[in-house]
Amino acid sequence: MxxxxxxxxxxxxxxxxxxxxxxxxxxxxxxxxxxxxxxxxxxxxxxxxxxxxxxxxxxxxxxxxxxxxxxxxxxxxxxxxxxxxxxxxxxxxxxxxxxxxxxxxxxxxxxxxxxxxxVVPVTSVKDDRPFLGSDEVSLATCTAAGSRPPADVKWLTGSLKERLNTTTSSTQHDDGTATTVSTLFGIPTIKINRHQVNCVVTTPALPEADVLPFTLQVYFPPMEVNIRERSKDSFECLSEANPNASVTWTRSGPWPLSAVKAEGSVLTLLSLSSDLNGLYQCEATNLHGTKKGHLYVHVTSGTCTACWVLFGLLLVFIPFCAAAWWYFFKFKKSQRYQL
Missing domain, CATH: 2.60.40.10 (Immunoglobulins)
Known part of the structure; x- marks a missing residue:
């Protein structure tokens, strides 16, 4: 033994x-x-x-x-x-x-x-394409697919912490792996548009956390159009939009081909002549809508003596002046009768 x-x-x-x-x-x-x-x-x-x-x-x-x-x-x-x-x-x-x-x-x-x-998960962040609004909706979804054990998925939102919420769920698969999905919710306002957040995925299968940066996108049509003077003979049409708006310049009359160049959002007066005179319109357009602005050009003696940007504002300003004149006239007339 x-x-x-x-x-x-x-x-x-x-x-x-x-x-x-x-x-x-x-x-x-x-x-x-x-x-x-x-x-x-x-x-x-x-x-x-x-x-x-x-x-x-x-x-x-x-x-x-x-x-x-x-x-x-x-x-x-x-x-x-x-x-x-x-x-x-x-x-x-x-x-x-x-x-x-x-x-x-x-x-x-x-x-x-x-x-x-x-098992190392396959990680991704998807833009949920929220449209500008006042109700809370899903903004983005972060996924850690096929992980073992289930991954921990969190959002780091920085200064937007008080504005955003998250929901997280995990689904178990027959092969022993799991998919974890975390959705970021918030009210889609311009204030949160283009803010960067981070989805952070941690799991024992990774030596360190997998950080997926994501820029929040809130989609909306072009807002108010502004035309700014870049130089004495150049103007730019600007409008906030997401996705960015494409800009088209047109004119009320025949286009003076040799005297004006429209390149994207910029309108350039190549030679100052009376041929330039007229009302120009810039149209900002994206998938969600269109907005227009106007520029009136008047050239005399080789000099642009009168270029009014945002001609549409004049249409608002003129009635305002007329109302003020009417009120002033009525007030004076009332004083005369009192005497």
């Missing part, structure tokens, strides 16, 4: 999918004859006990029940080391690996080595 304190030392191994795992297995505290090292597994891909690898003193390592070249023997019989290396690990490889030393005369001694898989 042999009383031994034989130990087979293994470990608990965790690896990221696609990586390389070392399944450690060493024998200690015995001088008995080692006749064989065997490996068994019970995994997602092989749910029943599967004898898949053996190492013999003379013939060396051998595959059983089919060749799987991802396994490589990295130990030594002389060193009583049965360790295996498994490359390109998949979810189907996750499970329990049993390393068995066969000794004479005491028989088999084994240890079980759990192999755990981590």
């Amino acid at each position: 042999y009383l031994t304190a034989v130990q087979v030392i293994g470990g608990n191994i965790t690896v990221v999918r696609g990586g390389t795992a070392v399944l450690p297995c060493t024998l200690t505290d015995t001088e008995e004859l080692l006749s064989q090292i065997s490996w068994q597994r019970r995994t997602r891909g092989k749910p029943r006990t599967d004898n898949f690898f053996t190492i013999l003193p003379i013939s060396g390592p051998q595959y059983l029940n089919g060749l799987d070249g991802r396994f490589k023997y990295i130990g030594s019989m002389a060193g009583r080391d049965g360790s295996l290396q498994l490359s390109n690990v998949t979810l189907l490889d996750e499970g329990i690996y049993s390393c068995i030393f066969t000794l004479f005369p005491s028989g088999n001694h084994q240890t079980d080595i759990p192999l755990n898989l981590l």
Whole structure:
């Protein structure tokens, strides 16, 4: 009868999918004859006990029940080391690996080595394309797909913290992975338009947090059109819009081809002549609408003596002046009658 304190030392191994795992297995505290090292597994891909690898003193390592070249023997019989290396690990490889030393005369001694898989998620941020409004809607959605374990997904919103809310949910898949979705909600106003926020994804499968910067977009048609004078002979049509508006210049009469150049939002007077005289219109347009502004040009003696920007404002100002004149006249007349 042999009383031994034989130990087979293994470990608990965790690896990221696609990586390389070392399944450690060493024998200690015995001088008995080692006749064989065997490996068994019970995994997602092989749910029943599967004898898949053996190492013999003379013939060396051998595959059983089919060749799987991802396994490589990295130990030594002389060193009583049965360790295996498994490359390109998949979810189907996750499970329990049993390393068995066969000794004479005491028989088999084994240890079980759990192999755990981590899966790096596929991360993305989607613009939910909110339109300018006064009701709370979804602004953007951040997704960490196919993670194991489920990823933690959060939003960092900086100065907009009090204006925005989030909801987060996780869905478990049959292969053991999960998809986590976090949606950012808020009232789509111009104040939050083009502010940067960050979606932060953390998981044990990543060495550090995955930070996805995102610029909030609130979509709206062109707002009020402004025409500003860039120089004495150049004007620019400006209007806030999202997406940015395209600008088209037109004129009430024939276009003086040799005297005026319209390039995008800029109108340039190439030569100051009376041919330029007239009302010019700039039209700012995007997918959501159109806004117009006007410029009146009047040239005398080679000089632009009168260029009125935003001619439309004059149409507002003239009735205002007429009303003021009427009120002043009526007030004076009333005073005369009182005398």
